[in-house]
Amino acid sequence: MPERAPVTRDQWAARIAALDAPRRATRARKPPITVERIVEAAFGLVAAEGYDALTMRRVATALETGPASLYAHVRDKAELDDLLIGELCAQVTLPEADPVRWREQFLDVCRQLRDQYLRYPGISGAALSTAPHGLDALRLNEGLLAILLAGGVAPRSAAWAIDAAFLYVGAYSLEASLRRHADASTDQRLLDRDEVVARFRMLPADRFPNVVAHADELAAGEGHERFDFTLELLLAGLDR
Amino acid sequence: MPERAPVTRDQWAARIAALDAPRRATRARKPPITVERIVEAAFGLVAAEGYDALTMRRVATALETGPASLYAHVRDKAELDDLLIGELCAQVTLPEADPVRWREQFLDVCRQLRDQYLRYPGISGAALSTAPHGLDALRLNEGLLAILLAGGVAPRSAAWAIDAAFLYVGAYSLEASLRRHADASTDQRLLDRDEVVARFRMLPADRFPNVVAHADELAAGEGHERFDFTLELLLAGLDR
DNA sequence: TTCGTGGCACGAACACTGTTCTAAACGCGA
DNA sequence: TCGCGTTTAGAACAGTGTTCGTGCCACGAA
Numbered sequence: 001m002p003e004r005a006p007v008t009r010d011q012w013a014a015r016i017a018a019l020d021a022p023r024r025a026t027r028a029r030k031p032p033i034t035v036e037r038i039v040e041a042a043f044g045l046v047a048a049e050g051y052d053a054l055t056m057r058r059v060a061t062a063l064e065t066g067p068a069s070l071y072a073h074v075r076d077k078a079e080l081d082d083l084l085i086g087e088l089c090a091q092v093t094l095p096e097a098d099p100v101r102w103r104e105q106f107l108d109v110c111r112q113l114r115d116q117y118l119r120y121p122g123i124s125g126a127a128l129s130t131a132p133h134g135l136d137a138l139r140l141n142e143g144l145l146a147i148l149l150a151g152g153v154a155p156r157s158a159a160w161a162i163d164a165a166f167l168y169v170g171a172y173s174l175e176a177s178l179r180r181h182a183d184a185s186t187d188q189r190l191l192d193r194d195e196v197v198a199r200f201r202m203l204p205a206d207r208f209p210n211v212v213a214h215a216d217e218l219a220a221g222e223g224h225e226r227f228d229f230t231l232e233l234l235l236a237g238l239d240r
Numbered sequence: 241m242p243e244r245a246p247v248t249r250d251q252w253a254a255r256i257a258a259l260d261a262p263r264r265a266t267r268a269r270k271p272p273i274t275v276e277r278i279v280e281a282a283f284g285l286v287a288a289e290g291y292d293a294l295t296m297r298r299v300a301t302a303l304e305t306g307p308a309s310l311y312a313h314v315r316d317k318a319e320l321d322d323l324l325i326g327e328l329c330a331q332v333t334l335p336e337a338d339p340v341r342w343r344e345q346f347l348d349v350c351r352q353l354r355d356q357y358l359r360y361p362g363i364s365g366a367a368l369s370t371a372p373h374g375l376d377a378l379r380l381n382e383g384l385l386a387i388l389l390a391g392g393v394a395p396r397s398a399a400w401a402i403d404a405a406f407l408y409v410g411a412y413s414l415e416a417s418l419r420r421h422a423d424a425s426t427d428q429r430l431l432d433r434d435e436v437v438a439r440f441r442m443l444p445a446d447r448f449p450n451v452v453a454h455a456d457e458l459a460a461g462e463g464h465e466r467f468d469f470t471l472e473l474l475l476a477g478l479d480r
Numbered sequence: 481t482t483c484g485t486g487g488c489a490c491g492a493a494c495a496c497t498g499t500t501c502t503a504a505a506c507g508c509g510a
Numbered sequence: 511t512c513g514c515g516t517t518t519a520g521a522a523c524a525g526t527g528t529t530c531g532t533g534c535c536a537c538g539a540a
Contacts, residue, residue, distance in 0.1 A: 125368070
């Protein structure tokens with residue numbers, strides 16, 4: 001994973017100042033490269049082939065230019081990753097915090113983020129490799145804080161629970177992407193359910209008694225049941 | 241992240257059969273390349289420079305050979321990753337499940353795994369990119385299942401909580417590695433605590449009221465307090 | 481209209497990656 | 511000693527991220 005050049009304090013201030021600025025109109029070149037077009041091309045690649053296929057050269061080819069052209073608009077690949085993750089965070093809609101329905105609101109925001117990640121297989125790996133300090137991630141942080149504080153959760157508990165939720169959503173989405181991506185390819189990376197259970201049952205029962213006995217439960221779960229289960233555990237723990 | 245060739249059913253059976261087999265003695269060549277030496281060289285590299293520095297060429301150089309030599313012993317880089325993660329899992333000691341102290345036992349196993357990951361910065365990224373179906377990971381699964389079942393947790397809840405814990409431990413360790421690795425380098429990737437708080441406070445209070453008001457809590461936490469907090473939430477949720 | 485300047489575009493190049501191919505070397509059993 | 515199988519490892523292939531240097535273009539000033 002590429003290392004990231006640090007964002008200076010001045011650059012941070014500029015980003016904040018730009019929060020209200022309108023998006024710059026596309027310049028009159030035919031058609032000029034823009035950050036927006038680079039991001040769009042990158043998303044197209046990831047949606048079609050997964051995050052591992054995302055390279056500066058592939059993006060440049062999609063834009064019918066050379067790879068060096070991109071560096072006039074983005075610092076490096078790490079910054080492109082940040083832009084992608086930021087854009088996905090920006091797609092999540094935040095509710096008005098409701099002191100009665102705060103748990104369901106929290107779950108819904110996490111589900112939206114998960115679903116954004118799952119549209120682009122493997123992309124949450126990029127999210128896990130950076131600190132979620134971008135403005136778009138902070139917007140989600142703000143929204144989730146409002147929800148948990150409205151539900152009466154102590155501020156520190158709220159902050160740490162959100163941190164945990166971000167990590168889990170990213171990791172879960174990565175795992176789910178790998179499973180889903182494997183299903184789509186002939187060269188399977190992850191085994192299907194029946195094969196997993198069969199292999200668990202092949203284990204020596206004296207060494208893996210519980211795994212063998214509960215092979216079905218270990219492999220069980222439709223859709224996002226495990227996802228909901230885990231976040232509900234977190235929320236239940238916060239309730240005390 | 242490299243894609244993985246699937247392990248066939250026959251290969252799986254061979255791995256199980258090998259569980260009881262003694263480790264092969266080092267062959268008499270001076271000194272021959274072995275899987276063990278490759279793994280040891282790889283760990284040395286990751287400990288010193290982080291997981292991003294781990295390449296087949298770097299490992300080969302450390303062993304004073306060419307990169308192609310490694311392919312007689314490991315299928316590809318993905319298999320090397322699996323071997324490393326398996327070895328880290330193997331270092332975790334499992335207790336005798338105690339119906340009274342099951343929560344503390346569960347936390348302790350997770351802490352051990354976390355600490356193994358943290359010895360090799362960034363390596364849990366490799367763990368997150370594969371399904372935890374290796375025998376060493378299943379050994380941990382077996383031990384954690386025994387603990388949770390001893391504590392009276394329903395089998396399916398136990399299985400899914402363990403899955404969630406694995407994801408969280410990996411993601412948390414990756415984030416902690418990035419922070420710790422950044423501290424060690426002059427080109428900081430993650431900002432230190434005071435800078436993070438300062439940047440939170442720079443945000444417009446009308447758009448980020450809760451983030452600005454709770455900047456300290458968002459950045460708070462010594463050592464592994466967040467880690468313990470999150471797993472205790474999970475365990476508290478299981479108790480119901 | 482012309483000229484200078486700054487920014488953009490992009491091929492070439494650099495240093496690296498994972499992996500395969502091919503040939504030589506080595507160890508072991510007959 | 512010889513044949514065979516395995517290991518070793520350089521060379522090669524196809525790719526990566528990023529920088530350098532040069533040409534092109536737009537715009538503002540004279």
